[in-house]
Amino acid sequence: MVRRDVSTAAGQLNVAAVQIEFDDTESLEARILRVERLVSGITGADLVVLPELWLHGGFSYDSWRRSAISLESDVLARMSELARIRKVWLHAGSFMETLADADSDMWNTSILFDNSGNLEATYKKIHRFGFSDGEPKLITAGSNPVVVPVRTDSATVRTGLSTCYDLRFPELYRHMSADGAALNLVPACWPLARVEHWKTLGRARAIENQAFVVQCNMTGSDQQEELGGHSQIVDANGTVLARAGREETVIQAQLDLDILAEMRRSFPVLQDQREDIWSMQGLSGKGACC
Ligand SMILES: NC(=O)CCC(=O)C(=O)O
Helix, strand or coil: CCCCCHHHCEEEEEEEEEEEEECCCCCHHHHHHHHHHHHHCCCCCCEEECCCCCCCCCCCHHHHHHHCECCCCHHHHHHHHHHHHHCCEEEEEEEEEECCCCCCCEEEEEEEECCCCCEEEEEECCCCCCCCCCHHHHCCCCCCCEEEEEECCCEEEEEEECCHHHHHCHHHHHHHHHCCCCEEEEECCCEHHHHHHHHHHHHHHHHHHCCEEEEECEEEEECCEEECCCCEEECCCCCEEEECCCCCEEEEEEEEHHHHHHHHHHCCHHHHCCCCHHHHHHCCCCCCCC
C-alpha cells in the first residue's frame, strides 16, 4: 500500500455541521429555503457540512425516483451560489442523483463545493443500507473512495468523503487514511434507535485513524423512522469538540491541524499497520456472516 505523507494537514480550520429537521409534510422548496437561511446564519466557518439526503428523505424510498436530481439541477446551482456568497467550502450533503433519462440508475451522491462555488468532488455512497430493501434495491453502489484536498487561507487538509452506513466499515476509512485523509466528513440520516452506534463509531473512526471526524445527521422523522440527531465533531483523541441534541441546530468547532500533525509524529501508530493481515491463515477481507 502506498501511504501519503501525513504532513498534508496544517493550520486551523473552522467547521460547522447543520443538523436539519425532516418533516414528511414539508415541500422541497420550503426545506431548501430553510437550509439556505441556516447556512447564511453561520459566522466564522471555513467549511460547512449538511446531512445525507436532506432534500429527499433518507427513508422516503417511494418518492426517491420523483425527487431525484441531476448534477446540473437548480438545487445544486443554489448550493454552489451559497458557497460562493458565504465564501465557505460547502459539503452540501448527499442527493439522490439520476441522469437526465427517466430509467437511469440512481446513486446516493455527496457533493463538495469550494469557497468560490466550484464543484470540487462528488462521492457515490459505497455501502448501501437496507439489506434486501431500501438502498440495495433502489440505488447503484459507488465503488470509488474519495479523498480531496480542502485548502483555505489558514489551512490545508486532505479530506475523506463517506456517507452514513459507510461509518460501520472501518476498512473504507483505512483506505482513505492511506490516501492521506486527516479529516472525514460523514453526512447521515441515522435513526434514533441506533444513535449510540453513531456516536461510538464516529469516535472509533477518529481514534483508529488519528483523524478529525465531522458527523452531520438529520433529526425529526421520516416515514415513521425517528431520526437520531446527535451530530458531532470529534478530534483524533476521540474527544467530542461539539455535539448536538435532537433539535435542528448548527454545531461548530475549530480544528487544529498542527496539533494533529504533531500527534501523528509523536504517537505514530498508523506506521505499525500490517498489510499482510488478510493473507494470514487464508482469510479474506469479508467477515463471516450468519
Ligand atoms: N441511511 C443509512 O445509511 C442508515 C444507516 C443505519 O441506519 C445504520 O447503520 O444503523
